[in-house]
Amino acid sequence: MKINEHEKDHVEQKLREFPTHNLSHSSQESMHQNVIRTLKNNEKNERRGTIMKKMIAGIATVAAITLLMFLVMPTFLDDDENTGDNTTSENEQQEEQDNQDNQEEQNDEQQNEDDQNKQFTKETAQNVMQNYKQNFTTLIDSAEQDGLLPSFESQSEVHDHFTEVMSDDLASWMVESYINEEDDGVYLIAKDGPTWLAEDTDFSIEEVTDEHYKIIQERNSEMLGHREMIYHAKWQEDKWIVDSIDSKKLEEQVSIEQKSQEIIRGLHDRQMEYVANYVHEQKGLLFSPYVHVEEDAVTFEQDEVASLLDDKTTYLWGNYDGSGDPIELTPSGYFEEFLNVEPFLSPDEVLVDEYKQRGNTTNNIEEEFPEATVVEFYKSGSGENEEMNWSSINLVFEQNENGIWKLVALVSDQWTI
Template structure:
């Protein structure tokens, strides 16, 4: 009596389980056949069931770990390895996000904030958040490579019995987001952030911040300072003029777009920014600090900004109203002149900007009258001084127009 399909399957599996790990499909079949006691079963198996058994045996042998069909111990081919390598490389490329200009600024600001936040919380030079320098190093590891975090910790912090103290010395040279910079890709996951800087402390240098992609995030990996030459001479003067023009253009763009939050970061942190409706600045001119500039358009209070020329009435306006009347000029998006420290007497009102700010640099955006001898000319003077970190900071916005 022939056996059922289920019984034959069971015998095949038993034969398979008795075989060594590396056998062929034919060997499995032969082993099963040798265990048969009835010739009638063998006959049925070898004729009607042979093909089925061979197929099942092939499936069973394929299920053995590490074996491939046809030859159980053959290694993967070179083409298989190459395809797998290409897939892994492609996956790695996808996992490394590009460092854009926006993300570079965000990284550099986070890098600075990780240091400044500790300095700001000190009490008699002792920091409050951490008790050991290892904890400080771990804090820096969020934005820095392990090597840079170690250097930063060892250079600026010391561990005492009662906690961690700041070492009194000049701080690092920080990236300035209000100044131009370049991104240079060195290799996959390695980008240089290059910014030209010039002040009395640094001289004329290129600051090079190396960013690398480590452990699924971009971090600051290393810092270089490359000298660019002396700080005197015509070439340096031209570079300085270009730098202040770039900063002034950035400020003007922020004014035109009403981005007062970003504009506030360009305001001098100690002096604030003075607003004058005319080039003859009065002693009681209105001054806003950084926070007030950031909330400029949210402030509904009326302020006194000076006196209207020719009328004598007090200028009482909200910040938004003052902006419309004495700051924003659509024509200045395409000025006829952009002058740096060139005082021109355009109307009959005395320009005393340099008297009030003798150490400042004045950038004037000027639009000529629509016709010769016309009275609809307008200028906006942006006044800058060196900030605490040697970068240009806005200290005054002075409007100028035809007056009686």
């Protein structure tokens, strides 16, 4: 039992106040019990006070904690909500960033692919020219025997077909040159096709800009002569197309002379299909029995020249010199009388753009064909009548829209009265 100092002093004071006379044993015992009881009661009271204080302190603590929770909880909740919102916002931002990164990566890949496709090499040039040729030959292959193109209903549709591999201007020229629209359909005009890139001949490429290249090839053939063909390739709508075609003469007089010799050989052999390949596509071929060319001289289209000797029609070719009688002959008869070209297989003279007045008939070829190049094959006379039995033939050439020299006239010349 624990007694504090105050209680101890109090008990001692009480004990001093007791009487000094002798007490009985029972009285002493009773007094002792009272003292003990008093001390115990005091201790209990002290314990109750301590417990009460602890309880009050505990209740106060709980109340304080509860109040603190009420005060702090909304903040925690707001923080949680804000944390959730922040987390969601961060996720959305991350997702948006990922999408942006993916898009940029795809754009980079597409740009790299475009850059690779845009690179222009000799292989690229071959592919461009092959597509250009195939686009046209597909059209020819689809034509029926009479030239009808059953897959097309108008020139506009053919134009759209051409623009898959060539520019709008070039497609328009192709349609104008090779396509004829009639009431019953669209027809292919029979004539020489465009000049393709020769697969067995080397070529070069020249950069004009990163979207414009020249494909250059030197050609020397019977049909073209000695020329430099220039194909312009341009980058359009994410692909290379043929934009336009140019050509440049190389030693043109020599090539025209060689071409003329081939025509003479074809006339001699009566291979008119071969000769027709040299005929101008738009102007056809004019025949004049004398060097004075009449305005109404007989002219045949290119496709008519190919089968000319099979034609049994009698034509008026002009009038005979001297008599003035009409020259009425079939094409075969005209060839026998005015186009005997055997002497010109070994001519005495070949002149290019040199006009000579050989007989009495006025030569007006230069006036009638001011933009032409004329090649004359001359065979002198022989024997006693050498001044009268000479002959010559003039092959007249004009350039077509591609700059290629094409035959437009065969003008015969001989001694006249």
